[in-house]
Amino acid sequence: MTFVAPPWAVDGPNLVIEADNMAVLPHLPAEAFGLIYIDPPFNTGRTRKRQSISVVQSPRGSRIGFQGRSYETVKGQLTAYDDVFADYWAFLEPRLHQAWRLLAADGTLYLHLDYREVHYAKVLLDALFGRESFINEIIWAYDYGARTKSRWPAKHDNILVYVKNPSHYVFNADAVDREPYMAPGLVTPEKAARGKLPTDVWWHTIVSPTGKEKTGYATQKPQGILRRIIQASSQEDDWVLDFFAGSGTTGAVASELGRRFVMVDNNPQATATMRRRLASQEGVRPVEFVIGGDTWSV
Numbered sequence: 361m362t363f364v365a366p367p368w369a370v371d372g373p374n375l376v377i378e379a380d381n382m383a384v385l386p387h388l389p390a391e392a393f394g395l396i397y398i399d400p401p402f403n404t405g406r407t408r409k410r411q412s413i414s415v416v417q418s419p420r421g422s423r424i425g426f427q428g429r430s431y432e433t434v435k436g437q438l439t440a441y442d443d444v445f446a447d448y449w450a451f452l453e454p455r456l457h458q459a460w461r462l463l464a465a466d467g468t469l470y471l472h473l474d475y476r477e478v479h480y481a482k483v484l485l486d487a488l489f490g491r492e493s494f495i496n497e498i499i500w501a502y503d504y505g506a507r508t509k510s511r512w513p514a515k516h517d518n519i520l521v522y523v524k525n526p527s528h529y530v531f532n533a534d535a536v537d538r539e540p541y542m543a544p545g546l547v548t549p550e551k552a553a554r555g556k557l558p559t560d561v562w563w564h565t566i567v568s569p570t571g572k573e574k575t576g577y578a579t580q581k582p583q584g585i586l587r588r589i590i591q592a593s594s595q596e597d598d599w600v601l602d603f604f605a606g607s608g609t610t611g612a613v614a615s616e617l618g619r620r621f622v623m624v625d626n627n628p629q630a631t632a633t634m635r636r637r638l639a640s641q642e643g644v645r646p647v648e649f650v651i652g653g654d655t656w657s658v
């Protein structure tokens with residue numbers, strides 16, 4: 361793994377770094393980020409191999425998690441069910457440790473998954489962050505693509521929300537764009553005009569294949585989803601981190617909302633997409649690209 365020491369400074373430029381995130385994260389300073397959003401790929405390209413995980417029968421487990429939980433025991437029991445998930449978690453776990461370290465004392469982590477991973481991940485994150493740090497499971501519901509007739513067609517993603525400190529974290533309910541009432545006739549005209557605060561179920565279209573938001577990056581997420589997350593869980597001028605950045609949706613929206621960002625992705629197509637995207641977006645503060653030891657600004 362190449363060593364990458366990103367030139368991050370609290371008053372420095374936004375950064376886009378092309379590298380394996382595990383080569384970057386340990387070099388960023390602790391508690392620097394008010395918000396971390398990640399949308400990791402399930403297929404991490406690792407070769408499948410059975411992990412041998414020992415389950416320690418001590419009430420506190422073999423290693424103490426962030427909140428003193430028996431994390432090792434929970435992990436052993438859960439990953440024993442599913443080899444593929446065990447490999448996936450082995451990939452994600454050190455990165456989540458870094459996420460926790462990098463979160464500001466009042467910071468929030470959004471982990472974007474789908475129905476295949478989310479239940480394991482919830483239990484593991486409860487053990488890792490502490491159950492009291494779990495704030496929400498957001499369901500992003502969409503209506504797109506083929507519909508199987510052999511079961512209920514799965515048309516949603518799951519976003520787990522954890523805070524570092526459940527007694528003190530940022531949540532700007534009033535800053536979130538409101539949405540129309542489903543039955544506006546049942547509320548006063550003033551309320552109907554103002555709209556309602558979104559719940560934890562978000563109906564939102566996928567990125568339209570013909571819309572102007574589209575970058576061509578296959579796994580691009582909609583700006584509307586990131587807008588809500590960033591409005592609610594960060595303050596202006598905060599640093600926002602996405603270390604599975606893809607097409608850079610997080611950076612594009614963070615910048616639009618007056619936040620600063622660090623984006624990391626190890627795929628050259630992702631950094632090329634971010635370069636095009638951020639260069640064509642108005643008002644992005646200086647962005648420094650760090651690619652293979654070279655650094656340049658747009």
Ligand SMILES: C[S@@+](CC[C@H](N)C(=O)[O-])C[C@H]1O[C@@H](n2cnc3c(N)ncnc32)[C@H](O)[C@@H]1O
Pocket residue numbers: 379380381382399400401404577579580581582603604605606607608609610624625626627630
């Ligand atoms: C699901 S996509 C993220 C899409 C993004 N949310 C967007 O809106 O475009 C996951 C990204 O993680 C990147 N990735 C996978 N493994 C990585 C690693 N070890 N280090 C950095 N990036 C990685 C992939 O290249 C891919 O772009």
